[in-house]
Amino acid sequence: xxxxxxxxxxxxxxxxxxxxxxxxxxxxxxxxxxxxxxxxxxxxxxxxxxxxxxxxxxxxxxxxxxxxxxxxxxxxxxxxxxxxxxxxxxxxxxxxxxxxxxxxxxxxxxxxxxxxxxxxxxxxxxxxxxxxxxxxxxxxxxxxxxxxxxxxxxxxxxxxxxxxxxxxxxxxxxxxxxxxxxxxxxxxxxxxxxxxxxxx
Numbered sequence: 001x002x003x004x005x006x007x008x009x010x011x012x013x014x015x016x017x018x019x020x021x022x023x024x025x026x027x028x029x030x031x032x033x034x035x036x037x038x039x040x041x042x043x044x045x046x047x048x049x050x051x052x053x054x055x056x057x058x059x060x061x062x063x064x065x066x067x068x069x070x071x072x073x074x075x076x077x078x079x080x081x082x083x084x085x086x087x088x089x090x091x092x093x094x095x096x097x098x099x100x101x102x103x104x105x106x107x108x109x110x111x112x113x114x115x116x117x118x119x120x121x122x123x124x125x126x127x128x129x130x131x132x133x134x135x136x137x138x139x140x141x142x143x144x145x146x147x148x149x150x151x152x153x154x155x156x157x158x159x160x161x162x163x164x165x166x167x168x169x170x171x172x173x174x175x176x177x178x179x180x181x182x183x184x185x186x187x188x189x190x191x192x193x194x195x196x197x198x199x200x
Contacts, residue, residue, distance in 0.1 A: 002137065002145055010132050014124075014150055019157040022120045028158055031106050032165030039105050040162050046111025051125075051154050052147055054115065058125045059133070059143030079117050081193045088193065092186035125150075 002010075019025070028047070031040040115121050128150065133142050 002132075002134070002142060006132055006134070007149070010128065010146065010149065011153065013132075014128065014153050015157060017120075017124045018154050019160070023118050024115060024121060025158070025161045027114055028161040029165035029168075032162035033169035034165075035105055036166045037163055040166075042108045043106035043111040043114075044158065044162060046108030046113075047115050047158065048111075048151055048155055049108065050112040050115035051121070052151050053112075054121065054125050055129070055147035055150055056143060058122075059129045059147060060139070081197055082117075085190065085193050088186040088190045090186075092183055 024047070028040070028044065031043050035043075128146065129143070132146065133139070
């Protein structure tokens with residue numbers, strides 16, 4: 001069993017990293033603003049499912065692979081930038097008068113891909129498993145426990161972003177407001193992609 005002291009360190013590390021602004025939270029807020037909490041549930045489910053999968057993958061060995069082959073992180077970075085720009089295009093396209101409502105709701109698959117191509121998530125999970133696992137405890141037990149707690153923290157920290165996005169944009173339903181929201185959300189995605197491109 002992981003000690004209470006280690007759990008406190010894990011929570012102290014994870015909560016600020018998860019709840020802070022970044023590519024994932026920007027997408028969640030934009031989805032909440034565009035589709036509301038209920039309409040964002042499939043995307044959110046895919047988002048958290050990807051966190052579970054990547055925790056298991058990193059916890060069971062990918063951390064070592066990325067350490068040995070840092071160029072893999074660069075491939076991931078540029079794939080994430082491309083996907084973020086794709087999301088920006090979708091938001092902007094759906095704001096055009098002839099395309100209003102044409103953008104389908106973000107699916108669980110979109111949520112899974114969004115997390116999988118997010119360098120912040122990968123670096124966070126990499127640190128989580130490389131710093132807080134003990135060689136004196138069974139590997140599988142630690143991976144399962146850390147994954148479960150991390151996923152619960154993610155769900156709790158992501159909810160305010162989705163709900164906040166809904167609250168912020170819920171009152172703006174006119175054609176002009178919807179168009180402005182599409183460009184605003186798309187612009188946020190472009191800004192995130194630009195930040196990812198210039199970040200070390």
